[in-house]
Amino acid sequence: MEPSSELIQELRTKFFQKLENDGAPDPGGFHPADLARAKNSDDWLRRFLMHHECNVNEALQMLWECVEWRKKFGTNEITENNIRMDYVNEGSLFVHNRDKDGSNLLIFKSKKHVKGQKDMDELKRVVVYWFERLERLDNGKPISLFFDMSDTGMSNMDMEFIKYLIGLFSQYYPYFLSYIIIFDMPWILNAAFKIIKTWLPAKAVQKIKFLNKTTLKEYVEPDQALRCWGGNDDYVFTFVPEQLALPVDRADDSRKKVHFADGSPMTESFPGGFSEGQLSKDSSQSGNSSLSIVPPDVINFANQGAELTGTISLTNTAETIISYKIKTTSPEKFRVRPSTGTLAPGRSVSINVVLQPGYQLPALSRDKFLIMSLPVESQDMTPQEVTDLWKQTNGKTLEQHRLRCSVGGATGDGQLRNGTAFISQPHLDTDKQIAQILSQVRQLNENHQSLHADLRRTQTLQWLSMFLIAMVGFVIIYTTGDSDPNADKSSCLLP
Known part of the structure; x- marks a missing residue:
């Protein structure tokens, strides 16, 4: 449903009324760039309304939380000059080509990411850099998040990072997700993506597409697909600095x-x-x-x-x-x-x-x-x-x-906590459940391999047993047939 101009203006009015009555949570106030955006950009406010199916109150809550987060995170200050470019240049996360709907592909090459090897705060800044760059590139048009799971193993499966990626769409970047494409996922990770689905609202779950080299062409044209996906594009990632149409004023940085x-x-x-x-x-x-x-x-x-x-x-x-x-x-x-x-x-x-x-x-x-x-x-x-x-x-x-x-502080269970929410117990429970499920998957895989080996041994023994039985039967028949050579002659003498 396309929001009307009256709904957009109502959202804008309620936001600034709330700001006047309640004030910004941060003593320094919201970032001027975000306030200007809320005041002047109908397109941005329209996305909040579309994200919540034109429910003004829900859109207002998301808008408020989004602007608050942007100020705390320093989103407007993130540039190529203050993020970890070594993380960018390794090519685990980059933008290239588009899907059939014309949405940019934000590609996450899972095999190049190893859980625990990067500073998560710095990695989050890199992610937000790409989100902001994509918003500027197409004026907030939805993008497709492409998980390239080829050659991915357990060490590459970072549930915290994936949860953060998906959470940005649901909390701070409204109406920005076209599809979540899961390409060439190993069966051993099925359990993990069942958990990931629980992090998404029902309408977002429908956006998840599990594809392989045969079915990818339904969503990405062969000319837009990399050679390693079965497409025609020989592209190898190389970072290209963003070309801004207007110089960004960083005088207050x-x-x-x-x-x-x-x-x-x-x-x-x-x-x-x-x-x-x-x-x-x-x-x-x-x-x-x-x-x-x-x-x-x-x-x-x-x-x-x-x-x-x-x-x-x-x-x-x-x-x-x-x-x-x-x-x-x-x-x-x-x-x-x-x-x-x-x-x-x-x-x-x-x-x-x-x-x-x-x-x-x-x-x-x-x-x-x-x-x-x-x-x-x-x-x-x-x-x-x-x-x-x-x-x-x-x-x-x-x-x-x-x-x-x-x-220097730790919780009773030895886990250090994080901020006012620390690491909440539900989050810890979720992590434990994920770890248990992945451990069980590994055990099932090991048991499957063990059973397969036992079956091969059993089949070998069966063939050997049948061979021995046949040999014994042949020997018995041969020996009993030659045990009384005069039997036929004596029978001929009878009247």
């Missing part, structure tokens, strides 16, 4: 990301700007810091109720009032409260850092925090005044201190 990895300059660019020469040395190295920071080097994250949380304590050891600001290399990952403020001499503040839901723990050790401070004249500054202060740092001397991250 420096305010959203802090780049202070080990060995890099401890600088940050604000509109007013300040150079490395205007910064004091790292307070961890200078002996005259105005801030006492606990812990001094590493934020240790541990379980606190339903969250994975770290704590930073700041104490003003100077004789003047200071203002502080905390930045992180991954602002989409963490909730920092309070991230800015003022401290009178001798006063302290405790800052909570919470890992957001959906982010993986192994990558946490690479994240860093930067604590900056500068002297101010008054302690009674409003939050807006503090924000404006940190926008105008030109010519001011700042102190800074770098902190790394580590994980």
Whole structure:
């Protein structure tokens, strides 16, 4: 059902009314690019309505959650310059050619992906890069997700990654899925894809197509199919940078990301700007810091109720009032409260850092925090005044201190948790069920092979037994036939 212009305008009005009444969940608000899109793009809002069959309330909820996720994930900032290009260049996920309906094919070559070998957070950023690039390419026209399962084994079957791929369509990219094509799937993975079907609504399950070299031509023309699929295309993946029609303004990126990895300059660019020469040395190295920071080097994250949380304590050891600001290399990952403020001499503040839901723990050790401070004249500054202060740092001397991250907490069952949702028990149960099913499939396969070998041995023994029986019968017949050679002669003498 095609949404009317009245429904589109109703969705737009309700979204901005909700934003005015409730405000954005993030103190920084939604991303300006997404707000502009909601205000000006009928095509984008139409997709939310079509995704929910013109139910305005359901479309509004999805739109709100989508815009919130995009801000937290940093979707609008993802480019070829800040994703793992080594993941891209290996060619496990790429875009090439179209299906019979004209939808772009997002191809996942499963045999090139080995579960657990990549950082899942970085892999998710690569996936979102391709989704965003495809949206720009065809203005949001639906795409087909093509799973090339040729030569796939158990080690290539990453259920978490597949669930994330499918979840993007159902949660954040409305009306963007044409087909899910499963090509040349080994029978041993049937159980896994039965589980995958449960992650999809009923209408989406109908989009799954299990194809082989014979049936692929029903959905992909031979000229659009790779040679390894039985088609005519000799294409070998090589990454081609995206050609944007208009330059993307990244002027504000420096305010959203802090780049202070080990060995890099401890600088940050604000509109007013300040150079490395205007910064004091790292307070961890200078002996005259105005801030006492606990812990001094590493934020240790541990379980606190339903969250994975770290704590930073700041104490003003100077004789003047200071203002502080905390930045992180991954602002989409963490909730920092309070991230800015003022401290009178001798006063302290405790800052909570919470890992957001959906982010993986192994990558946490690479994240860093930067604590900056500068002297101010008054302690009674409003939050807006503090924000404006940190926008105008030109010519001011700042102190800074770098902190790394580590994980020290675990659940009762030894599983580290992840963000406010941690790794929820249903998710753990699902993973356990998947592992059990795959283990049972492997056992069934081994039992099948064992039974097949036993059957071959039994057949061999049967043939051998029949041969021996035949030989024994032949010997018996031969010996009994020659046991009384005079029997026929004596019978002839009878009258």
